[in-house]
Amino acid sequence: MDHDFKAESSSSAAPATPAAPDSSSTPTETAYMKRDRHIALRACDACRSRKQKCDEQKPKCGWCKRTGYKCEYQPIKETIKDKNGADTLAAVNRIEPKVHETHDKVLESHQYIELIYEKVNSLPAFLASAGGSHEMSMGAAQQTPGQPRPREWQKGQHQYVSAVHKMMAWRVVRQTLEAVHPKIMNLETVFTDEPYPSAMLEQQGLMHSLPHVGVDAHSPSRLPTAFVMGQIPQGWPWNKQYLESRSAVYFDSFNLIHPVLDHKLFVEVTLPSALYDSMQDSAESTLVLLVMALAEMALAEGSDFSISQSNYRVALEGTAVNVPPGLDFFNEARRRMGFSMADCTLENVQIFVLAGLYYECCSRHKEFWTMTVQASLACHALINSEPAALDTSPRGDLIRRAFWHCCVIESGLNLEFGMPFSVLERWDGTISFENLFIHRIHRDSHVFDDHFYTHISLRGHALDFHRRLTAIAGPASASGPFSPGKAVLPDRLLNEVHAMDSELFRWRQSLPATVRWTEGAQVTGYPSPEQHSFSNAPYPAPGEVVMEGVQQAAGSMFYTSPPGIMAQDMTGVMLQGPSLIDRTRGVLDALLRTRYCYLRFLIYRPFIYRVLHYERITEQDQASAAECLRACLLWPIISHPACRNKRLITCRFFWSHNLLGVLIILYLSGKNDRLKAVRSSLGEDFEHDAETTVSLCIKWIKDLKKVDASAEWCWSIARALYPLHDDERVITDTGHF
Template sequence: MDDEAAAGPSSEMSRGSSAAAELRRDRNSVMKVACGTCRRRKQACNAEKPKCSFCKQRGFQCDYAAPPVTKKDRTMEEIRDYLARIEPKIHHIYENSGDISRLYQILDPFGYQSQTATASLQMPVPLQTQLQYVSAVHQMMRWGAVWEMLRAAEPKIEGLETLLEPNFTSILMESQGRDGKLSHDVLRPNIAGGATLSYADKEWLEQGSTIYFSTFHLMHPVLDQEYFMKRTLSSAVSGKVPQESAECALVFLTIALAHMASTGGASMEMDNQPPGLHYFNEARRRMGFFMEDSTIEAVQVFVLAGLYYECCSRHMEFRAMSVHASLACHRMIAGSSGQDRSQTQADLMRRLFWHCSITETGLNLELELPVTSLSTTECEMWPDMFSDSLVPDAGYGIYEEHFYSQISMRKLALDIHRTLSTASTRPASSPGLFTQTAKEKASHELHVAVDQMQSSLNEWQSQLMEGLQWNTNQSMTPTPFPGQYPTPYPAPYPTPGEERMEGVMSSIGSVYFPSNQSMAQQQIATGVLPTQPASPEAILQALLRTRLGYLRCLLYRPYIYRVVHSDKLSSQDLVGAEEYLRQCVCWPIIIPPMCHSKRLIHGLYFWSHNLMGILIILRLAITHPRLQAVCLSIGKKDKEEFKRPGAWNAQARQTIFLCVEWFKSLVDIDADARWCWSIIQGIYPELVLSPTNTRFLPEFYPTAMPSQEG
């Protein structure tokens, strides 16, 4: 009772306060909806619209003011603003989660992350397959439709699951590095005066150097011929520089590459004793003495050593030497500020910079390897870099323009990569994460970006010098199947017996090949005629056209994704997929005689990966209904508009045949090509079993195309 009595007054007070609060809430709600007249008169208002009862009765004007903004309203508005700012960032994180995973892969060897962190950042397979644009072929192989085709391949593709590993490129390079190492044999005392150049025959060295400058130098102009002949070679032979110097190593490397050029045009067959290995090993012995130098000669040595490794299909060592060259080149440029250099030295610095930059870009786009700090000096390296002609007494010519074209194509490749990475990384058909409006906006951005970059490519092609131009309207006639038809080659490619550089091939033969009589006897005895290599000019022209085809395929590859994955397709999607299929066939480097000069083709790993990607898409075009429809559309246009019925079908079949031949010639000596071949065996088993029987080549549409719709 006492407790109740004690609690009584407080209970009554609390009830009174709650009643007062309720009254205030009611009054506030009335004041919120009351018209302006009733509010000013401080009287009740029934809040009828358009006029309340009081204003209607008295004939007053009845105005309702906007309700005042409360603290709750302001809080909700702030929350909406926060969500509007956060949503794009969430999409950005989703789109770039692959880049974040790759960053942790780079940090992983240094112990900067735990296994838990790595596991939490690994993207599930469905998300990995949703990116429309990818620069690397192994990323394209993770697309849903492509992945299902590869998984269903018979025979099963061994090690396919490693493609899903976040550090796949590291695994691939490590497996390639297990191949047998090159022999360490060095020069014997009776060859070139032993391991020194002091007693070597200068005339013999000049002959070998001439071969180098007539082949590799025209495609990789990182030396100056006049300076090398008069200064570098003379100093090395006369003993004016130590035998352990970069100058001596440079001489050995030019001789090694001359041997490679003289025997490497027609065949890639070699063991661990490739041509010129003894001279290369002499250069390797000396490289340790200047490995940390940043002189022009040191950078040149690293570049030429990388070229030799690449000729031997030692891609792991090639990448290592490329990194050495890039780092040394960056130190050289950074340390040259304020120094007086001759015009020749300035030219060589710029050429070395662009050679290293082009190599870095290829490794980055195809293998996702990080670039060095070399790119930070790019703005300083564009001025003219050929004060003297690459071919003495010939004047400025086509080889210099080819080098400039490689530089501009590198920039175009980076522009395409940046533009499409921004415009097309939103999934075309990703459930739940993106609204239909967002998907349509992303599609529009992709179409606009592709149109702009296509205009840039067309403009670039139209501005090529006359010697580099080709007739884009000329139909490409691929090399026919053996024994079926004559062998036409589109200009400017020579027939196998044609010599474009007078004196060069005869010089090579007189130094390194056996006499013409013994060679003829051997040919008659065996019944096998060696395949002539292509000239450097023909190889450069083939690479120019192939690079342009690669850029166009890179540009239109997102449309292949959209056709095989998206539920809603536009006419632009179908046209883009059709353009990709037209651009991916009959790349000039796979057509003889260029395909017989693989040692002179820079970036074999790069081209092998992209040729495998073409074979994958062409197989998908046979098995996927939507891509089959695109092929039928191509066949119809070829017949009705271009009056060339069956032209693309023949080119596509020929491309498959030539690509298979490409890998067959490399599979025994090239670990990278061997990995590509393991994929190709799964999707083209009939060609692997009977590679010379052309009836196993697939048909992409009937030869006699119907004229009616559908």
């Protein structure tokens, strides 16, 4: 073979090297020779060594295939042209984010441009009335009847908004609110450039903070002086049995809704450790005190916020102070929190979570948000420092439960108030919420476990719907003054909303049997409120002055869980009514179903805007607006038993604002001609349910207005929209914890 190779090389050596072109070469010959040189640069190694032309066949050229030689091609060297192209691509990649950022700023500025358009459009009418030039009003006269005004399509106000205070900035809603009497306090806060959550939290912060005063010396829950110093005095009434009984109250109430603690671990490890250290300044002692405080809150449930007259205490200065249940325990926990606030431990995360829950029970929303952020940061630090702690162990289960608790709370705050997500968001797709309760032992635990799982999965749907609707019809996608093509957007919006509604329906059908419910089923279970020994019913009493257009609500609804007949307090006092664990399950059922109703209300709400503002609407728009009105009705959270256990409901200000949104929509459906036509097509049953819904929403807000600044602001709007028949004093009784 070597002989053949040498012979072939010698025989073909002459034609292998082309002759140098002379001055008489034609352009065609020169181009041919350049093409030959171009091909020679890509010859295989064997042909290069032979100095012969290569046909460049892949994977083997013709000569290597005939002779059996290994055919290899050298990588193509980067030319100056290729390098310039790479540099250009890198420059484009650097510029592209800035282009998108500029584009987003232009979209954000379209509202200011529209303000100028509105000012200009208002000039012709003014000048015409003043005898001005007729020519300046020609633009308005050229508007085709029935055609949507340009500013409607330009501004994109069919845009989806998740927050009620942003919905209040809609033109028709704003005009309605500004026209009502008496004037609504701090209404201008909604329409200013200042972020509404900041203004709301600042206003809420003006109220008095939780008191630090002591208690009466004869109070059974009074903390001895030596207890504050970390020493349990002789004859201390809170022995281990007392603490275990109060712990059982907490684990039958708050921990079933927010399962961040483990009952067995708490009783066998945390509580003995705190008692062994004589309640010193340890994380275990802080957890025990927070559990005691929340247990007192749970025992105070079953009554309205506004009927407890025994929570006034006299401070040292002689002034009356409104004291929530369990405040003594909570104040002691607050004194100890500073010693462990920087620890990177699971107990630190749990302390922040429980402190936030107590603040929310006291309607201290700013502090609740602060504690939630602290819990998220502590959880993030714990996961970063101990990634292996997320394994399937009792401690790993608790870490993942705390993680998902923080995620669910943050999602609600982001949807309604635009609060930013914490660093936990980056772990969202990596931490599973499956098998969170492998090591948990509790009676009927699977029922409450299923509730926790379904709330997490529903959170995922809520964030997905929010992202999709914002991309289609949100502020970031609102068309500017130079993009009239956005007029076809509602068709896409309609299809997307119907797809989301179908997803929600399939989600509900796939729920476990323990938490699934049937739409429109007759609700049975709890007896009516008047059969209990509670001193007030959650509905207007006979003869009570009610608001205009509101019927008195009667009966219970949306509850199917069997109640307990008698419940015994840990102090030995017999209380008539459902047991604590049954009331907790009732709250969980109401929360799950209300969140489902809320999501349907949210995804169909853009069509309410279309009916209110657009001159030309379709039958599909009207049908979708009707679906939104149906989704407003009879949210289970405002009915018995949830309405009587508000302290067990986290983020009450979230629900107060959304119930206000329901009141506004139902009010407009009775006042606005076009929305009124949609409402009239829904029949008499809708009218009855709508009046009941208005009554219960007002009752919810009224019950909180004296202890919750956010509810007080919502109450000022509800009063203005639904004025009283008689003296205001009848319906504005003093509220307490």
